[in-house]
Amino acid sequence: MRLIYIILTIAGLAPAFSTAQSVWLRRADFPGTERDDAAGFSLGGFGYIFTGLKTGWIPSADGWQYNPVSDAWTPVASLPGPARQYACFFTIGTKAYLVAGLDDNDIYFNDCWEYDPATDNWTQKASFPAPGRAGAVAFSINGRGYITTGVGFGSMYFRDLWEYDPITDSWTQRSDLPSSDRMLSSVFVLNDKAYISTGIDSLTTMLSEVWEYDPAIDTWTQKNDFPGTPRFFSEGFSAGGKGYLATGWDTTQHYRNDLWEYDPSSDTWTELDTIPSFGRKSTSSFVIDGNIYIATGVDEAGTRLKEMWAYGPTVGVSGETAAAPQIFPNPCHDQLNVRHDSFASGEVYITDISGRKIKTTPVPAEMFQISVKELPPGIYFITVMTEEGASTASFVKL
Numbered sequence: 001m002r003l004i005y006i007i008l009t010i011a012g013l014a015p016a017f018s019t020a021q022s023v024w025l026r027r028a029d030f031p032g033t034e035r036d037d038a039a040g041f042s043l044g045g046f047g048y049i050f051t052g053l054k055t056g057w058i059p060s061a062d063g064w065q066y067n068p069v070s071d072a073w074t075p076v077a078s079l080p081g082p083a084r085q086y087a088c089f090f091t092i093g094t095k096a097y098l099v100a101g102l103d104d105n106d107i108y109f110n111d112c113w114e115y116d117p118a119t120d121n122w123t124q125k126a127s128f129p130a131p132g133r134a135g136a137v138a139f140s141i142n143g144r145g146y147i148t149t150g151v152g153f154g155s156m157y158f159r160d161l162w163e164y165d166p167i168t169d170s171w172t173q174r175s176d177l178p179s180s181d182r183m184l185s186s187v188f189v190l191n192d193k194a195y196i197s198t199g200i201d202s203l204t205t206m207l208s209e210v211w212e213y214d215p216a217i218d219t220w221t222q223k224n225d226f227p228g229t230p231r232f233f234s235e236g237f238s239a240g241g242k243g244y245l246a247t248g249w250d251t252t253q254h255y256r257n258d259l260w261e262y263d264p265s266s267d268t269w270t271e272l273d274t275i276p277s278f279g280r281k282s283t284s285s286f287v288i289d290g291n292i293y294i295a296t297g298v299d300e301a302g303t304r305l306k307e308m309w310a311y312g313p314t315v316g317v318s319g320e321t322a323a324a325p326q327i328f329p330n331p332c333h334d335q336l337n338v339r340h341d342s343f344a345s346g347e348v349y350i351t352d353i354s355g356r357k358i359k360t361t362p363v364p365a366e367m368f369q370i371s372v373k374e375l376p377p378g379i380y381f382i383t384v385m386t387e388e389g390a391s392t393a394s395f396v397k398l
Helices: none
Strands: 003-005 023-027 039-043 046-054 058-067 072-076 088-092 095-099 112-116 121-125 137-141 144-148 161-165 170-174 186-190 193-197 210-214 219-223 235-239 242-250 255-263 268-271 284-288 291-295 308-312 326-328 335-339 346-352 357-362 367-371 378-386 389-397
Touching: 039 088, 039 095, 046 095, 046 284, 088 137, 088 144, 095 144, 137 186, 137 193, 186 242, 235 284, 235 291, 242 291, 326 389, 335 378, 346 367
Parallel strands: 003 389, 039 284, 186 235
Antiparallel strands: 003 023, 023 308, 039 046, 046 058, 058 072, 088 095, 095 112, 112 121, 137 144, 144 161, 161 170, 186 193, 193 210, 210 219, 235 242, 242 255, 255 268, 284 291, 291 308, 326 335, 335 367, 346 357, 346 378, 378 389
16 A cells, blocks of 8 residues: 655645645665665666665665666665765766765775666776765766765865766866865755755864855855755755755754755745654655655664655655544644544654654554643644554644
């Protein structure tokens, strides 16, 4: 059964992802071992996830392909190089390129590996001629790949930029990011320009800066800051002419489940629907047909995840919609009445607006009460999850 999770929006928080209705949909879990710090990309209508740090603090080299039509995962050829976390990908044409990363012996890599989905084969390419690093960002524009920022051996932070030419299999240094060295930033590409935002610098300051890079003139331009909480470990991606930033670890020392949209024409950000689950960092992501997919990661309890969530105007168009639970009174003081459609047993949990799971209890019946007396005033989300599905609604505690 395909399950769509719908958030009831509070006034002023309506989503702006698309003129079409966009919803969050829980898709098939990642079938490999739970992990964070994996790397994802999409090519040819499929999504891919490789590497990452598995439960037990074990770096990985395995790879998986996701088919959005069948909502199914298939194993693909593992990276033949060392297992690692904190690698990154860019794509050029029909090929993907994995660069950098960190293994469990604190070796920072500067290698580059080309993956061909058509043959499911890997080929080692020229390493970029700079110190190895982890937590860098990578992107591609007009047939060239780029890697910038990151951290290397001895906690050396970077802001250098390197351009890869797949025809000559060579790297060329371009203009450095004209700001502080940093790692674990996010990046997306719009209109042949890259936008790098957030991250953490060598002074452990979490950042909200946004920098636009134009490779045509090798120039950086500072844009308006990201208006959400400064953070690192977040995800960046683009779809439908807009840029997006999601999840991460912020200055409140919490993991986030929020989603933000960037409009390059107005240099403005809009907050969209939160992921209807707990906050997370170190996720992996890809975009297929204008729909965003966010998978894996780790939650605030330190539990590595297999979950995958999708968001977009055509997510689950052939699936079934789970009705949001009916909750009343809303706003409420001490007690919340909940009615849902499932007769199956399961779990109900409450999360705050940052995605932290506040309260969990078994689902006692189709209609039940749950005490919220101990919650401080604010906006919360209640999710009813059973073997038949799940649904989410928001409420206000007075």
